[in-house]
Amino acid sequence: MKLYVIISLWALLTFTHQAPPREKCACELNNSEKAFPHEKLRIVETNVSDCNSNITPQKTVELESLLLGLERRLSQLNKDVLILEEEEEDDGEFSSLDDGELYGVLSLYVIENEMTEIKQLIDKLNSTTQQHQILTANATEQLDNLKAEMQELERFDTMQVIKGQQVNSALKADLFKCNKKMNTTVTPTEPPQGTCPRSRLLNVTGPRVYTAGEYPGSYAYGAWGRDPRPEEGKESWYWLVMLTSSNIYAHYVRLYSSLSSLIIGVSVPGNVQIHSSNPTTNTIQGPNNVLYGGALYYNCYNQDYVCRFNLTTKSVTTLQLPKGTRYNSKGNFCHLEECYPYTDLDLATDESGVWVVYTTTQDFGNLVLSKLEEGETPVLGKTWRTSIYKRAVTNTFMACGVLYATRYINKEVEEIFYSFNTVTGQEKFNIGIFMNKMSTNIQSLNYSPVDQMLHAYCDSNMVSYKVLFG
Template identity: 75%
Template sequence: MKLYVIVPLCALFALTQQAPSRDTCVCHLTSSEKAFPHDKLSTLDNNVSNCNSNITPQKTLELESLLLGLERRLPQLQEDVSMLEREDDGQLYAVLSLYVVENELVEITQLIDRLNGTTLGHQRLTANTTKQLDDMKAEMQQLETYDTMQVVKRQQDNKRLLKDLDQCRNGPQPTAKPTQPQPGNCPHGEIRNITGPRVYTEGEYPGSYMYGAWGRDPKPDAGKENWYWLVMLTSSNIYANYVRRYSSLSALIVGKSTPGNVQIHSSNPTTNTVQGPNAVLYGEALYYNCYNQDLVCRFNLTTKAVTTLQLPKGTRYNSKGNFCHLEGCYPYTDLDLATDESGVWVIYTSKQDFGNLVLSKVEEGEPLTLGQTWRTSVYKQGVTNTFMACGVLYATRYVNKNVEEIFYSFDTTTGVERFDIGVFINKMTANIHSLNYSPVDQMLHAYCDSYMVSYKVLFS
């Protein structure tokens, strides 16, 4: 009896499993829309990236630097020719003046050749870029045809409507009055902005020397008012034993040095040669950190004599008190020499000051002496560079690879410190290894990963 019941139940279960379900529904969807060409969009995105990498600010600045050099060189040539004409005695021109004019013409020719080469390169780049932009525009217009529901267009219309509605609700916004910086002892006022770069060049040694310093002498000898100087760390990116001079900005750009290397010593490094990138030229003398010592050296370019100045006991040197940012430090930047309208300054730190910046005036004369000293509350390893302008110490910090910020100032007249300067510098390379202000033309001269860059300082 039990077996009879079990067998039909098993058979019934098997039949139930094999029977097709009457609730199954199959739908076939046929779309009239064309498949979106994702590969074409990806190619277009790559073309845009390549176009952006070809068009860079450096290319424009290279042309501007050459034009600026030519602009400054031509009046100098005119002045030299006028001097030559004045020296004409009716029979023979002065040989020296003829030599000067000949050198001027050679350097201007070199500058024009570089300018022509750069201009032709830019013309080719412009033509290629124009064609690429036309092609990309046509491809974008073709891709827009796939937006049959006009989703993108409606999103753009909605953004415009929301903006108009917001303006209608809130009305015109009053313009806030600019905040005025506190007055310092600078005759120009405090720094309001930094514009540029105005000059961007590798000079005569492209990419060869990553660390160095350059600029103008605020107190030059007669006839050298337009000269520039350059110190490159030629040994281990730490040491140097000579300074180079250039008779003009255009000579610096094309790499025509006059008179060439002014050598401190034949060996590099050795006693009293340059250590670290923070050197300055003032009164025809180079001021810098002496090799392997907590001393300031002054090298007279005329007499070739070196005078030293002992810094206070406990001063950090030999890369023990560097400028730094979050990703690393700039080696052998213990001593930072700076110039302004009043002369030479040295910025450093010591054990007694727990790593905070110390500022001292370097007094000219024989022997060199250390003048008044000021102590600040800003930690040196939180600073990437310092410079002086009209007796005010300014400090910068690293924001990112494109931007440096002047965030701090210390007024030596009032003793007032400020941490809210908020003036930004647009960098052409990631690192600024030295930074110095020139009171001659109110420019900042920066040495950045083998490039020489200058910025215009705007005062309030």
Template identity: 75%
Template structure:
């Protein structure tokens, strides 16, 4: 008899000896601790709360306050120096003192707001530091349950990939060019903005604070000297026509020929204008369609309108505006721009978390969106944008007299610059729209019902 048969017989014999009413039970002892799901949910909740409190807007708010204070202090110093050298028999001394007193009041208010903002940020920072230390401790405790070393493996993989990337970069390193390329720009690098060269209220002084104006970069024959104007004539939000002028002097003195080109008799209605950021290119007006996440193209000759659907999640109806500190410009979700290459549209989407997105608009009677670029600048930290030679420039509010071009994005290289540092002397506190004209390298600005233009200086 084989050993296996003997063992089975023995097992059978033992089984037969056990009384029928008794049962055999086993106790299982699991050495691992139960995973603390509740603690993990608490950590996730704390992370979500931390992300909601620490936003880029808070940093930009402090940065804007500091920038505004620096500009105001410089202006106050300049005005005091002028007062000290005045010798006009006290004719204008009282006025100068009044101006200085107003500037001191503005500075004091700004310092108070800066102090309260700094205090709030300091408290938030301290609380966040404690939260992060607590989160780190809890995550280290949770990592003990990673018996398969998955987390450690992922961390090691991430470190190895980083080292590999550095190694490859070193092997493929090339000498950087002395001058970054600027696409097909015939002018070179943008150096400065000078002026204003034109400052006029036109034929409706003070009547329509929101609007846009400029020249057609690709005009029809015989219309090379024409200018266009769009005024938001309904609630400072909507318009249903574009007004034309045969020359700059005609626009300044307020003589419109041939007058208004009507999109529709009703205002607003389907496919009429919403928002101030509009441009004219190739005899067609490009603008945000009324109450839609669509781009409209209105042919001034045929009076026909074609539309382009913007990407899913595009913010519209005043949900993705340009802003300055404590205030936003209503219905500036879409900004249309022109340059040497054609028409561009600047906007933001929910999936980009409020950062600006730039798309090229392909030419034609039925335009389409072409290549798209995503930036890392938050749209609500910007007051306006314009294009020049394939480079997008963004401005921000410094004070009532000054605007700064602080950011640029080069579509040729994909490079971003947050320190452009070009200042624009404003004629009014708010800029509702601005657009670059490649015809004469001018920047056309609409600010609080006034039309202003500046000269763009290139390298």
């Protein structure tokens, strides 16, 4: 029995070794379709990126800013000519003929300067318009080429994926419009907020003005705007503070006779100096400054003080803030990636006057708002405490007695997300008003009740937005 098993195994092994090898099976695949042109797609993507970088929002707003400046300057010139004509008619009322002639000569000199400025503005407008025409022509040609190339590449979409996505997008858009019409409700009317007759803040549109001013790219931090309560004869003036030392300190305020002067970079009457040294006692620290009633309000150098600099008398008066107020870059505005240094104190203006936003150790970093009483020496008025953490905020501004706070969304968008009503004490965290930015950062934000504009200083550029109330 054992012998039989051994012989069978030997036979099996022999058969296995002698079996002929299996034949290999191979098939040939022929692709009738052309190979996808990956290199061509890469070139199209590069061209799209280049075209997108050339056509930026700044270029459109630059043209609008020049037109707005020209419109306001022509209006001012018309007023000055009318005044001169009236004075010539009433020339006999002067105390002497010499006085009348002197006044006429001065008026003509002012008008001559204004016409020179208008010519400079028109020259810049013509130059910008020509550049935009060339850009438009180039962009149109590039877009036509890109469209033709994309249509050619769509031939490789044999499974109709792209076409299906396009149909789905159109259906979604139609569905959204239909749903919006069905769910339209009338917004309830709310009573006026704060200390002025306007209703709640509805939206911020623009930018309306975008300019690099006299020193393009030179001073990253600063502030600018209009005086809500200007001195007589200075109603059209604009002011500018640039932090000229280490992006922290400044020792003068620069004045412009009109918006067009600011845009083309002609400063008249020029700088009003606080002190010859920078920095030193009572000069400016930080970018959050405002001008009100012919006086500049700002954070005094190296102190938890508010300084008031009278531009006429060149005198400085100070107000010490409550004990525990954070200063010297210990209570800054921030977002997730960085903080804005030396933004401990934020001065703001609205229809009712000057406000100061800050934080203290007692409030654990939450925003504190105080009203400054008017006078040659600033006095701290009523104070409100909020529940919003200051380092979660990038900027604040006041409008109609309501404090608004912004936060960083991304490089292109900032959101007004918070409000505090000083009349009712009500806080809201869901304002949801978005601002399109011209550059990544907004170093300062001031509201001007004169024309309901928000003036932002953004990485050395001056930008303004229109504020819309309900």
